[in-house]
Each structure stands twice: as C-alpha cells, then as structure tokens.
Amino acid sequence: MILAIETSCDETAAAVVDRAGVLRSSVVSSQAELHAPYGGVVPVVASGRHLELTVPVVGSALSEAGATLDDLDSVAVTSGPGLIGALLVGVAAAKALAFSRRLPLIAVDHLHGHIASLYLAPRPLEPPFLCLLASGGHTLLAEVDDRRGYRVIGSTLDDAAGEAFDKGARLLGLGYPGGALLEAAAQGGDPEAFDLPVSMLGRPGHDLSFSGLKTALLYAVQAVADVDGRRADLAASYQRAIVRTLVGRTMEALAATGLRTLAVVGGVAANGALRGAFADACARDGIELALAPLALCSDNAAMIASAARFTDPIPYPAYLDLDAHSSRVA
Numbered sequence: 001m002i003l004a005i006e007t008s009c010d011e012t013a014a015a016v017v018d019r020a021g022v023l024r025s026s027v028v029s030s031q032a033e034l035h036a037p038y039g040g041v042v043p044v045v046a047s048g049r050h051l052e053l054t055v056p057v058v059g060s061a062l063s064e065a066g067a068t069l070d071d072l073d074s075v076a077v078t079s080g081p082g083l084i085g086a087l088l089v090g091v092a093a094a095k096a097l098a099f100s101r102r103l104p105l106i107a108v109d110h111l112h113g114h115i116a117s118l119y120l121a122p123r124p125l126e127p128p129f130l131c132l133l134a135s136g137g138h139t140l141l142a143e144v145d146d147r148r149g150y151r152v153i154g155s156t157l158d159d160a161a162g163e164a165f166d167k168g169a170r171l172l173g174l175g176y177p178g179g180a181l182l183e184a185a186a187q188g189g190d191p192e193a194f195d196l197p198v199s200m201l202g203r204p205g206h207d208l209s210f211s212g213l214k215t216a217l218l219y220a221v222q223a224v225a226d227v228d229g230r231r232a233d234l235a236a237s238y239q240r241a242i243v244r245t246l247v248g249r250t251m252e253a254l255a256a257t258g259l260r261t262l263a264v265v266g267g268v269a270a271n272g273a274l275r276g277a278f279a280d281a282c283a284r285d286g287i288e289l290a291l292a293p294l295a296l297c298s299d300n301a302a303m304i305a306s307a308a309r310f311t312d313p314i315p316y317p318a319y320l321d322l323d324a325h326s327s328r329v330a
C-alpha cells in the first residue's frame, strides 16, 4: 500500500491506496474557515496549521484503511507546485515516515495528482486524452499519452479559473472560498442578464485568460444601483462567462488535437454548470467525457497516491535531500 500526504495549499490530507489502485482511505482536513476572515489563504497560517494537523490526519488515514506503517511499501508526498512553507511540512513528514521504515519515497507533482484523480479503480481512465485542469492555482490544457505524465499545450495567461471564481465572489460580497458560494448565488439568476466577455475563443494556440472578465464584473457591479437585488443575475452571468471560456477553449483544443476523450479535473470541476456544459458539448461532438468524482475535485491525497503509482520512487535514503518547489515544472 502507498500512503500519500498532500499539504500544498490549505488542505491537510492523507490517503492510502493499494497497488491495484483501490482507494482504502482519504482524509482531508480543510483550513478554509481559518483563512476565511482574511479573504484568501495566508501562507504562514497554512504552514502552522499543517504542522498541527499532519500527524493526526496521517493517523486517521491509516486507521480508516485498517493499515499500520508495517503495511506500507512506499510513502508519497506532493513536492510542488504550491505554497513553499506548506509543501515543506508534508515533505518533511513524508521523509521522516519513509526513513523510519527504510521505505522508498515518491515525490508527486500536484498537477499530475489532479489528473490522476481519474486513475483510481474500478474504472481508471485510459490515455490518450485531453485534460482540462482548472483549480485555484492553475488552469491548463494538457495532452496525456501515458499515465506517467502529461504535456501542457495551453494555460492561463493571468488568473486561474478558480481564482476568477474567488475574485468574482469577493466582488459580489459572497465570502471565501468563493467558487461554491458563487455557484450557489447563481441559482435562479439569469445567465444572460449581463453581457460579460468570453475571452480567447477562436485565437490561435490553447491559452486562456480570465483577468478581463473580472474587470468587466467590477464595472457591472459599479453600474448597478441595487447589487443585492441583482446578485443572482450577476453571479449567473459571471459563471456563464467562465464556463463558456473553459468549454469553448477545450472544445477547440479537442478539434485541433484530434483527441476523442476529455478529462476535467481540479477544484473548478466541481462546478455544476461547468459539468453540465461539458456533458452537452461532448454529447454533441461525440467526445467521451470523464469528470473527476466530486470528492476528488478539490485538493486531496487520494489523487496524490494515485499519481504515485505512476511515478518512479526515490530509493531509501536518497530522498533525504529532496526539496519542495513552488512553481510548475512540467
């Protein structure tokens, strides 16, 4: 069995997956409430909380799996990208656990982890496919030919899609984290009430952009006399613009690459309007669609354990000088 630890942002998570890819346990302790008063993740607060939570969360993941350290054949950990101080807590804990048992360590790329949320039993997704990864920190399109990796063909030039949801939610006075709150606020709103820009459609390449949309929402909010009365319409129109950008650019990339299978992963993949829009577009174009399970959209360690199955382990004790990295490498 593989024990995985994920501490790249504000979720402290641990999970156990067996060699056949069956998820035995997945424990996520979210710090969202701790950061809510600040309107976003405070890195130093996140690191401190990871320090307190990592050991109990690992303990819960082992006991829920009915496993002990003796049952593990390796320890996996997210080594980047993410908040450096937060990552270091997970990396240090994973090194200590692996070293104490003379086990190998598997350093997992967080984005590979999101993609691998679709590789767990009983229906692991088979490459080749195109993957849209839309989270709070990253938004990119990648070609996946092999479960061991991915190749980025386009990414956001400015804000991530989740960041756009979070900033829009803040402009609408909805609180943090904003994605799910904005989705709830959009219920019953008219998505055509405000004409907000859908960027990049038809442009060469596969990059995306969301910062103009956020500015357009700011102007729309300023121009409306009764924001409280129009909040649902504003939220629905804003959500629709993000969804149309994501779906439009992704369908263009499918046409350009000739790939016939699409995977959608990351925190924003939990959005119901986005899931529905992809279901419609893929049905229309005859594309096979794999949406990350809701429980595995936001950050978790099950996806890290899943990616670890397709990542080379670092033998004992060579990983002692493994470092965390804050930026994307692939």
Ligand code: KG4
Pocket (backbone or CB within 6 Å): 009, 134, 135, 136, 137, 138, 161, 162, 163, 165, 166, 177, 178, 179, 180, 183, 266, 267, 268, 269, 270, 271, 272, 297, 298, 299
């Ligand atoms: O993947 P994730 O947990 O963390 C990163 O790796 O960044 O993604 C978090 C992002 C946040 O920006 C959050 O607002 C967004 O995912 N999110 C959503 C929804 N649930 C979470 N965005 C839109 N609709 C949702 N229902």
Ligand code: ZN
Pocket (backbone or CB within 6 Å): 110, 114, 135, 136, 266, 267, 298, 299
């Ligand atoms: Zn993530």
